[in-house]
Amino acid sequence: MPGRNPPPDAALPPAGPWPITAAFGSGGLGVAGVAAAELAGEHGTPLLVVDEDHVRRRCRTFAGAFPRALYAVKAFTSRRLVRIAQEEGMGLLVASGGELAACLRAGADPARIAFHGNNKSDEELELAVATGIDLVIADNASELARLDAIASGTGRRQAVLFRVIPGVSAGTHSFVETGELDSKFGTPIPGGLALRAVAQAALAPALELRGIHAHVGSQIVRAEPFLSAVDVLLDFMAEVRAELGVELPVLDLGGGFGAVYTDERPPDVEEVAAAMLDRVAEGCRRRGLPVPEVVVEPGRAVVANAVLTLYRVGSVKEIPGVRNFVAVDGGMSDNIRPVLYGARYTVAVAHPVRRGAPRTVTVVGKHCESGDVLARDVDLPDDLAPGDLLAFAATGAYGYSMASNYNRLGRPAVVGVRDGRAEVWLRRERPEDLDRLEVDPEGDGSARPAGLTSRAEGGSIPPQSDTEPGRRTAGGPGATSSREAEGRAL
Numbered sequence: 001m002p003g004r005n006p007p008p009d010a011a012l013p014p015a016g017p018w019p020i021t022a023a024f025g026s027g028g029l030g031v032a033g034v035a036a037a038e039l040a041g042e043h044g045t046p047l048l049v050v051d052e053d054h055v056r057r058r059c060r061t062f063a064g065a066f067p068r069a070l071y072a073v074k075a076f077t078s079r080r081l082v083r084i085a086q087e088e089g090m091g092l093l094v095a096s097g098g099e100l101a102a103c104l105r106a107g108a109d110p111a112r113i114a115f116h117g118n119n120k121s122d123e124e125l126e127l128a129v130a131t132g133i134d135l136v137i138a139d140n141a142s143e144l145a146r147l148d149a150i151a152s153g154t155g156r157r158q159a160v161l162f163r164v165i166p167g168v169s170a171g172t173h174s175f176v177e178t179g180e181l182d183s184k185f186g187t188p189i190p191g192g193l194a195l196r197a198v199a200q201a202a203l204a205p206a207l208e209l210r211g212i213h214a215h216v217g218s219q220i221v222r223a224e225p226f227l228s229a230v231d232v233l234l235d236f237m238a239e240v241r242a243e244l245g246v247e248l249p250v251l252d253l254g255g256g257f258g259a260v261y262t263d264e265r266p267p268d269v270e271e272v273a274a275a276m277l278d279r280v281a282e283g284c285r286r287r288g289l290p291v292p293e294v295v296v297e298p299g300r301a302v303v304a305n306a307v308l309t310l311y312r313v314g315s316v317k318e319i320p321g322v323r324n325f326v327a328v329d330g331g332m333s334d335n336i337r338p339v340l341y342g343a344r345y346t347v348a349v350a351h352p353v354r355r356g357a358p359r360t361v362t363v364v365g366k367h368c369e370s371g372d373v374l375a376r377d378v379d380l381p382d383d384l385a386p387g388d389l390l391a392f393a394a395t396g397a398y399g400y401s402m403a404s405n406y407n408r409l410g411r412p413a414v415v416g417v418r419d420g421r422a423e424v425w426l427r428r429e430r431p432e433d434l435d436r437l438e439v440d441p442e443g444d445g446s447a448r449p450a451g452l453t454s455r456a457e458g459g460s461i462p463p464q465s466d467t468e469p470g471r472r473t474a475g476g477p478g479a480t481s482s483r484e485a486e487g488r489a490l
């Protein structure tokens with residue numbers, strides 16, 4: 001992909017939520033020297049564009065600011081990202097066997113992986129122990145017992161952190177609050193449950209208790225919730241030492257560092273890190289505790305602002321006196337956050353500027369849900385027309401990783417851009433990808449277009465394009481219809 005930055009004559013929206021190399025000019029949006037219009041033309045839309053330098057810089061910032069920083073891969077799991085995070089000095093935090101396996105396939109070093117989750121299966125724990133990952137973050141007493149049995153069965157000793165509920169409010173959306181007592185994650189400190197579980201972990205023959213873990217929530221844009229968590233956790237560590245005579249060398253304070261979506265102003269990472277580390281050092285001094293190694297697990301703050309999504313406008317509809325709708329070619333399948341959390345985004349035109357006057361519109365997706373709204377009441381030029389390109393900033397975290405195939409839309413492609421070049425990180429999901437889990441009745445060829453045989457029958461399904469004639473003319477009961485075959489063109 002040749003690099004052509006639009007002329008930098010007008011930095012239209014402020015830098016806030018956009019990737020560091022994004023530039024708006026009369027030629028439209030460019031990222032890392034590549035024009036958005038060119039990317040959309042070559043790779044189609046919706047398209048996630050990752051500013052690689054931005055991600056690398058965020059990883060380096062976290063790795064440099066804290067003694068140990070793990071990238072929470074759930075925010076956006078891709079091989080490229082896993083490798084970049086490790087190259088730039090971060091470890092990895094996984095939340096399932098699937099995420100663990102994906103990291104290992106990406107070549108991640110197991111000795112730099114931690115595994116958390118409130119309901120890990122035996123198979124997941126076995127995988128964790130067998131692959132020799134560094135830390136399992138146990139959620140509760142029964143998981144400790146299962147993990148101990150699994151580890152002793154393999155003759156290994158597994159290092160663990162124990163997750164406690166600190167009872168601290170993060171002041172964010174209730175769906176992403178995890179530090180309050182009424183939480184499915186972790187074991188509460190009040191009432192002695194956490195202390196009993198820590199005693200159990202300390203005595204378990206096949207476990208090596210390294211420390212405690214807490215995660216107070218996500219999209220936290222102030223230092224205070226982290227600092228309150230430090231106080232509660234150090235009190236608990238002091239209690240553990242007093243009651244059990246055990247000193248814990250690791251304190252994992254979780255993730256949750258905020259990103260900029262619209263007008264949020266989270267403090268600099270270095271600033272929060274200094275405040276947190278000072279609080280730990282000072283708190284340990286006052287309690288006479290040795291200073292533990294502080295671990296953090298950022299996901300969102302690493303990747304959210306490094307990525308933008310390009311959509312193409314399909315229709316513009318004005319309902320006089322009610323609302324102006326702009327419909328784009330993606331929606332809740334590639335970004336569920338607005339529906340799930342009422343999340344708000346910064347939106348801008350990405351095509352070459354025509355300078356229409358601003359008017360308030362609601363950007364909606366193409367799904368069969370009234371709630372499929374991507375951005376309510378945002379100002380966009382009044383000359384917006386079908387075929388135009390829109391860019392949504394800060395779509396890197398919990399967008400692609402929560403994507404679905406609702407309405408049989410394939411997941412978008414993801415391209416990384418750097419130094420005027422674009423590389424596909426994840427290809428667009430094709431119609432045949434969406435059929436890959438279908439199991440046809442034995443001997444019933446009717447569910448496939450004539451001429452196609454399954455791999456199980458020793459054949460192979462050839463790659464198809466939207467324009468392949470056989471695909472469009474398929475028929476018969478249960479056949480892949482031409483509308484399905486066209487996938488995103490539904």
Ligand SMILES: Cc1ncc(COP(=O)(O)O)c(C=O)c1O
Pocket residue numbers: 072075093116215217218219254255256257297298299300301397
């Ligand atoms: C235990 C734990 N650590 C880290 C994270 C990452 O959070 P964030 O992406 O907000 O930094 C999460 C997110 O849910 C989590 O549950």
